[in-house]
Every structure is written in structure tokens, then in C-alpha cells.
Amino acid sequence: MFEYNKKTNLLESTGQTYPLVAVKEPNLYRDFFRYDEVPKVVFNRRLVPMDVPTDFWITDTTFRDGQQSRQPYTVEQMTHIFDLIHKLSGPKGIIKMSEFFLYTKKDQNAVYKCLEKGYEFPEITSWIRASKKDFQLVKDIGLRETGILVSCSDYHIFHKMHMTRHQAVDHYLAVVRECIETGVTPRCHFEDITRADFYGFVVPFATALMELSAETGVPVKIRACDTMGYGVSYPGSVLPRSVPGIIYGLVHHAGVPSEWLEWHGHNDFYRAVNNASYAWLYGACSVNCSLLGIGERTGNTPLEAMVMEYAQLKGTLDGMDTTVISEIAEYFEKELHYDIPPMTPFVGKNFNVTRAGIHADGLLKNEEIYNIFDTEKLLNRPVRIAISNTSGTSGIAHWINSYFNLREDAAVEKTSRLVEIVYKWVNEQYNEGRVTVITDEELEELTLRTMKELDEENGEVQK
Numbered sequence: 001m002f003e004y005n006k007k008t009n010l011l012e013s014t015g016q017t018y019p020l021v022a023v024k025e026p027n028l029y030r031d032f033f034r035y036d037e038v039p040k041v042v043f044n045r046r047l048v049p050m051d052v053p054t055d056f057w058i059t060d061t062t063f064r065d066g067q068q069s070r071q072p073y074t075v076e077q078m079t080h081i082f083d084l085i086h087k088l089s090g091p092k093g094i095i096k097m098s099e100f101f102l103y104t105k106k107d108q109n110a111v112y113k114c115l116e117k118g119y120e121f122p123e124i125t126s127w128i129r130a131s132k133k134d135f136q137l138v139k140d141i142g143l144r145e146t147g148i149l150v151s152c153s154d155y156h157i158f159h160k161m162h163m164t165r166h167q168a169v170d171h172y173l174a175v176v177r178e179c180i181e182t183g184v185t186p187r188c189h190f191e192d193i194t195r196a197d198f199y200g201f202v203v204p205f206a207t208a209l210m211e212l213s214a215e216t217g218v219p220v221k222i223r224a225c226d227t228m229g230y231g232v233s234y235p236g237s238v239l240p241r242s243v244p245g246i247i248y249g250l251v252h253h254a255g256v257p258s259e260w261l262e263w264h265g266h267n268d269f270y271r272a273v274n275n276a277s278y279a280w281l282y283g284a285c286s287v288n289c290s291l292l293g294i295g296e297r298t299g300n301t302p303l304e305a306m307v308m309e310y311a312q313l314k315g316t317l318d319g320m321d322t323t324v325i326s327e328i329a330e331y332f333e334k335e336l337h338y339d340i341p342p343m344t345p346f347v348g349k350n351f352n353v354t355r356a357g358i359h360a361d362g363l364l365k366n367e368e369i370y371n372i373f374d375t376e377k378l379l380n381r382p383v384r385i386a387i388s389n390t391s392g393t394s395g396i397a398h399w400i401n402s403y404f405n406l407r408e409d410a411a412v413e414k415t416s417r418l419v420e421i422v423y424k425w426v427n428e429q430y431n432e433g434r435v436t437v438i439t440d441e442e443l444e445e446l447t448l449r450t451m452k453e454l455d456e457e458n459g460e461v462q463k
Contacts, residue, residue: 043237059288062294075110083117085303100124155195186218187262191225272300304325
């Protein structure tokens with residue numbers, strides 16, 4: 001069988017069918033995943049085509065997965081963070097949804113408070129236990145969609161649920177049908193997809209969900225969950241670890257529409273951002289993220305990172321207000337007492353700070369030489385210099401100009417008397433054995449004192 005694809009303008013085969021494969025023993029892919037070794041990346045050099053959706057977007061799990069790995073937020077904290085996500089999302093609502101727990105009265109109160117704000121974006125969605133009572137709770141609160149856990153690797157089916165594959169599919173389909181009958185759109189979380197038998201379980205199960213959707217007329221969304229961070233984006237890599245292969249297979253073999261397909265990745269092998277970007281490129285409209293990447297173990301895909309990925313891939317921010325990223329970082333540090341590693345891109349205190357004297361010299365001549373973009377405009381974070389034993393006079397001059405906002409004719413040169421005195425003091429500190437960076441407070445006090453002394457000295461000369 002074949003049909004004409006209007007997007008590719010080609011006749012494409014549609015005849016593949018993938019029946020559910022019953023196995024007596026779980027397929028744990030021991031060739032890839034020996035527990036006493038680092039997982040292996042295997043290649044068969046088979047490539048699938050990029051298939052970028054016309055529109056793609058971000059969803060948020062700060063209040064669900066992000067809240068599982070830290071002390072619970074208060075209602076007031078959740079509503080304030082929700083405001084910030086809304087502001088960051090912009091008028092086009094690039095951050096389409098925000099996911100909440102509904103387990104406790106506190107979580108439910110936070111949802112009510114956020115609903116009262118009347119924002120179109122992000123739409124509030126939920127994650128609940130798969131029970132009729134909880135489905136009814138979702139509907140009663142007024143939410144249109146909920147996440148449902150449908151673990152898909154044999155690790156989970158056999159060893160956690162103690163079921164066969166057929167039993168798992170029958171159970172999942174009954175739960176999803178019950179959700180639909182309650183009047184709620186289901187979002188099926190394919191947990192541990194990067195260790196699952198893709199053609200023996202994932203595709204036939206996803207196909208069955210699409211058939212259920214066609215029967216009921218209700219969308220059945222799928223979230224592909226890279227629960228352990230095993231996903232890779234290398235061209236020609238083998239399933240189940242291949243992110244392009246997973247997304248392509250769900251779209252082209254299981255018939256999942258791109259707008260119903262979402263990627264949720266973890267960062268165990270430093271691949272969360274890259275894998276999420278590849279999910280977009282190969283056909284998923286949505287990537288699921290949390291603020292600052294906070295989540296289970298090594299965390300989720302950082303939402304702020306995918307804002308920047310979106311801008312790079314689309315060539316536009318589409319109205320997203322990236323200065324809010326700095327507001328979010330400040331709120332987490334000052335109000336929630338969360339320690340952001342200082343080198344973290346976009347939000348760490350040192351992400352656009354340089355210490356090397358040769359870099360400072362370049363910044364003094366032209367900021368673009370050593371800054372990734374206009375961080376003052378886009379993030380409200382001017383490029384900064386941290387003063388140490390390697391900063392040099394250029395570093396001192398740049399620090400003074402940026403810290404005191406001295407521009408054009410008011411800016412000091414690296415050859416000025418002020419810079420010379422501050423530089424001499426810094427060198428003396430390290431010659432006497434200091435090993436730490438000079439603090440802004442120390443430099444401020446020294447610079448102001450030196451400015452005053454130089455003014456007095458100049459006044460004496462004029463007399």
C-alpha cells in the first residue's frame with residue numbers, strides 16, 4: 001500500500017504493520033545495557049529524514065517532574081513562577097502548557113490560583129494516577145488534559161508491573177478509554193522509551209492508541225520519555241537509543257500526528273538539550289522542559305535552554321521575553337535559596353563573566369569578540385569581568401566601566417592612573433599569597449577611595 005504525501009510530494013509506502021510481539025522473557029537489550037558497564041551506542045548507518053513541523057513549541061513540567069527533586073513549592077511560589085513562565089512565553093504562547101500534580105490540597109489550590117489569572121498560555125494540565133476518581137478530579141477542576149503513565153520497556157512491564165506485554169497493552173488501553181469517557185484528553189507518557197522494544201511494543205501500542213483516537217474522535221497525545229537519558233542523536237544510531245529513529249517511527253509507522261507528539265528527556269549523559277532539539281527536527285511539535293532543568297537525578301531539559309534553541313532554529317523569538325530568564329534565576333536564588341551552578345548557561349552568575357586578561361582586552365575593544373550575544377539586551381545581564389591575577393589592566397578598566405556604568409567619554413582607559421593604582425593593588429594581593437577572586441565589594445571600595453584621592457590630588461595641583 002502507498003499514498004501521496006503532500007509534504008514531501010512523493011508516493012510513500014504505508015503498508016508496514018508491526019504486531020505486538022509476545023515474549024516469555026523480557027528484552028533488556030543486554031548488548032547495549034550491561035549494568036556493570038557504560039551503555040554502548042550502536043550504529044547500523046540507516047538514516048531517517050528530518051521532518052520539521054511547521055510549528056513547534058515548549059511545554060513546562062516545573063511543578064511536576066521539577067518538584068519531585070526538591071522541597072515542595074508553596075502556593076504563592078507556584079503562582080509567582082507561573083506568572084514568570086507566562087511572561088516569558090510571550091503573546092504567541094510558545095510555552096503552551098504547564099503541568100501540575102493534583103495529589104494534595106496544596107497542589108489543587110495552586111492550580112485554582114493559576115486558573116484564576118485567566119491566561120491563555122501556558123494552559124494548565126495535570127499528571128495523575130490512572131484511576132477513574134482522579135480523571136473525574138481533573139474534569140471537576142476544569143482541566144482539559146492529563147498525563148497518564150504507560151511504561152513501555154520490558155524493565156518496567158516485567159520487573160515493576162509483573163505483566164506480559166499483552167497484559168500491559170490491555171491495561172493501558174482500558175485506562176485511556178476510561179479517561180476519554182470521563183471527558184478528559186489523555187497524554188500517554190511512554191516511560192523508558194529508550195530501553196523499549198520499539199517495533200515489538202512501542203509502535204504496535206502507539207498504533208492501537210491512534211485507532212482508539214479514531215474510534216472516539218478524541219486526540220490521544222504521546223509523550224516519549226527518555227527516562228534514563230539514554231537517547232542519542234547520532235546519525236545512523238540504532239534503536240531504541242536513536243532519538244531521530246524514535247520520533248520518525250512514531251510519526252511514520254504508528255501514525256502519530258506531530259502536534260500530538262512530545263519529547264521528555266533527562267540529562268544523565270549531558271544530552272538533554274541536544275536530544276530535545278533533534279526531537280523537534282525529526283517531527284515532534286513539543287518538547288517538555290523544566291525551569292533551570294530541575295528534575296529527577298540529573299534533571300530535565302532546561303526550559304530556558306530550549307527558548308534559545310527555538311530562537312536559533314526559527315530565527316526569531318516570536319515574542320518571548322528572554323529578560324524574564326534572569327528574573328527567574330534571581331527569584332530561585334534569592335527567594336527559594338536554590339544554588340544555581342555559576343557556570344550554567346544563561347542563568348549562572350558567571351556565564352558571561354571572563355577572568356582572562358587577553359579576553360578582557362578584547363571585550364574592552366569590542367564586546368562582540370568574547371560575548372555570545374548582547375546579553376544586556378536579551379537577558380538584562382551586561383557582560384562582566386571577574387578580577388584575578390590574570391585580569392591585567394584591560395580587565396580592571398572593563399570592570400570599572402561596567403560596574404559604574406561609565407560610557408563613551410566618561411569611560412576609563414586601561415592606561416589611566418585609576419586603573420594603574422587598582423591593578424597594582426590587585427597584584428600585591430596575589431603576590432602576598434591570595435588565591436581567591438577579588439570581590440566586587442572590595443573593588444568598589446578601592447575604586448571609590450582611589451577616585452576620591454585622585455580628585456583631591458588634581459584639586460591640589462590646580463591650586
